[in-house]
Each structure stands twice: as structure tokens, then as C-alpha cells.
Amino acid sequence: MPSDDFVAKYGPWALVAGGSDGLGAAWTEAFAKRGLNVAIVGRRKELVEAKAKEIENRHGVSTLSIVLDLSESSAPNELVERVTGIDLGLVVYNAALSPGGKFEKVEGSTIRSAISTNVATPTLLIHQLIPKLLSRKNAGVILVSSLAGYAGSSSLSTYGATKAYLRMLGEALWEENRGSGLDILVTSPGAVTTPGLESRSDKKIPGQLGPTEIVEMSLAHLGKGPTFVPGGLNQFAAMLLGRILPRKAATSLMRKSSSGISS
Numbered sequence: 001m002p003s004d005d006f007v008a009k010y011g012p013w014a015l016v017a018g019g020s021d022g023l024g025a026a027w028t029e030a031f032a033k034r035g036l037n038v039a040i041v042g043r044r045k046e047l048v049e050a051k052a053k054e055i056e057n058r059h060g061v062s063t064l065s066i067v068l069d070l071s072e073s074s075a076p077n078e079l080v081e082r083v084t085g086i087d088l089g090l091v092v093y094n095a096a097l098s099p100g101g102k103f104e105k106v107e108g109s110t111i112r113s114a115i116s117t118n119v120a121t122p123t124l125l126i127h128q129l130i131p132k133l134l135s136r137k138n139a140g141v142i143l144v145s146s147l148a149g150y151a152g153s154s155s156l157s158t159y160g161a162t163k164a165y166l167r168m169l170g171e172a173l174w175e176e177n178r179g180s181g182l183d184i185l186v187t188s189p190g191a192v193t194t195p196g197l198e199s200r201s202d203k204k205i206p207g208q209l210g211p212t213e214i215v216e217m218s219l220a221h222l223g224k225g226p227t228f229v230p231g232g233l234n235q236f237a238a239m240l241l242g243r244i245l246p247r248k249a250a251t252s253l254m255r256k257s258s259s260g261i262s263s
């Protein structure tokens with residue numbers, strides 16, 4: 001979609017929850033490049049502010065820096081309050097916590113944080129934002145899921161389960177809002193070259209893509225259907241994991257493909 005049309009449909013402001021680093025920084029960049037102002041959320045103040053300054057200077061857009069921990073139970077309300085003054089047309093929920101390791105070895109508090117960050121906060125945030133987005137008749141919500149949500153992911157059990165939840169939520173919201181002008185999209189990347197992944201894996205994973213590729217492919221799909229998997233190899237993997245393989249084979253494939261990723 002040409003930038004002017006993109007701004008007319010989704011502008012003037014986008015919110016990227018987890019928009020300061022990794023894949024989130026690529027969403028932020030993609031929106032600013034098209035001329036949208038961006039509200040950026042992250043925990044590390046210096047990263048949020050640096051990303052905001054960078055896109056202001058490079059693209060001449062306005063920014064709102066929001067330093068907030070999305071794992072806190074107060075986060076949805078606090079975030080809604082922080083964005084009340086801006087006309088939001090596009091919301092991306094990108095932040096996630098991915099605890100690795102055998103399920104019973106992971107601290108309960110870490111599991112709770114993952115469920116809050118990956119499930120409770122996006123659900124309650126979108127729940128509060130949807131009425132205003134719907135009233136615009138032109139808006140979008142993008143939930144960032146993962147291929148890890150297509151089959152039980154041993155060593156990433158809680159993470160994979162939260163990502164499966166997001167896909168089901170997004171599909172349902174897409175159906176509920178079909179024809180309303182509110183585009184809902186769940187994008188489920190395979191491996192993405194981000195600082196987060198690079199710190200946990202030293203090998204290149206089949207189908208691995210860069211953050212900008214993921215974002216651009218996903219944006220090209222916005223408004224065209226409820227779910228998207230970026231990259232041909234990953235689409236094939238999603239079909240195998242989700243539809244073709246017996247569940248025993250799917251969980252085994254998932255274990256093999258995530259071996260080598262540490263917590």
C-alpha cells in the first residue's frame with residue numbers, strides 16, 4: 001500500500017508495545033518510514049528514547065516514549081491512559097517473554113510473567129482499545145505470535161502455549177470485526193534474527209528471516225486475512241505442524257527445530 005494511503009487508513013498514530021529493540025524496532029521503523037507517528041513501549045528507558053529520537057530525526061515524525069513493564073497487572077490500564085491523548089489507528093503487540101527450559105525447572109514467577117506479558121496484557125489492552133478503533137472505521141491491530149504456537153514446543157512450553165492463545169484470540173477478533181474497517185492480523189514468524197534470538201542461539205535456524213522482512217511481509221498481508229506466517233519455508237512448516245503431521249510427529253519436529261536455543 002502506498003505510504004499516503006497507509007497514513008490515511010491507519011494514521012496518524014501507531015502504538016508498538018515492545019517497539020524499541022529487535023522485531024519491535026523494525027515495526028517502529030516501518031511505520032515512521034511511511035509517515036505515522038509512533039508511541040513506543042519498552043522497559044529500558046534509554047532504548048525507547050534512543051529509538052524515538054532516531055525516527056524523529058530520520059523521518060520527521062512525532063513520537064511518544066512510554067517506559068512500562070508490560071508484565072505488570074496494571075500495564076493495560078496504564079498504557080491506555082498514556083495513549084488517551086493521541087489518535088491511534090494501528091496497534092502492534094510485539095513484546096513477549098520466552099522462558100526456556102524444562103517446564104518444572106522454570107520459576108513459577110517467570111511463568112507468571114510470561115503469561116502476563118504474552119496473554120493477559122495484550123488481551124486486556126486490545127479489549128480496552130477496540131471500541132475507539134472500531135469507531136474510526138479504519139484501523140488495525142497486529143498481534144505477534146510465533147511458529148512455536150503451532151505445536152507443543154518442549155523447552156519452550158509456556159511460551160508456545162501463549163503464542164497459540166494469541167493466534168486463537170486474533171482469529172476470533174478478525175471474525176467478530178469482519179467488514180468493520182478494523183483489520184486484525186496475527187503474524188507468526190519462525191526464527192527472526194534479533195538480539196534476543198542471537199543471545200540464545202549460535203546457529204542459523206532454517207527459514208530464519210530478518211526483522212524488516214518479517215514486518216514488510218506481514219504488513220503486505222494486513223487486511224487480507226486473520227493469520228499470516230512470513231516466509232515460504234515457515235509456511236510449509238506451519239502447514240506440517242498444524243494440519244498434516246500427527247501430533248506426536250509435530251511435537252517431535254518442534255523439539256528438533258528448537259534444540260540449540262537456550263533459555
Ligand SMILES: NC(=O)c1ccc[n+]([C@@H]2O[C@H](COP(=O)([O-])OP(=O)(O)OC[C@H]3O[C@@H](n4cnc5c(N)ncnc54)[C@H](OP(=O)(O)O)[C@@H]3O)[C@@H](O)[C@H]2O)c1
Nearest residue numbers: 018020021022023042043044069070094096146191192196
Ligand atoms: N526472535 C525470534 O526468533 C522470534 C521468533 C518468532 C516470534 N517472535 C516474536 O517476535 C516478538 C519480538 O521478539 P524479539 O526477539 O524481538 O523480542 P525482544 O528482543 O525480547 O523484545 C522486543 C521488544 O519488546 C520489549 N519488551 C520485552 N518485554 C517487555 C515487557 N515486559 N514490557 C515492555 N516491553 C517489553 C523489548 O524492550 P525491553 O527489553 O527494553 O523491555 C523490545 O523493545 C515476540 O512477540 C516474539 O515472541 C520472535
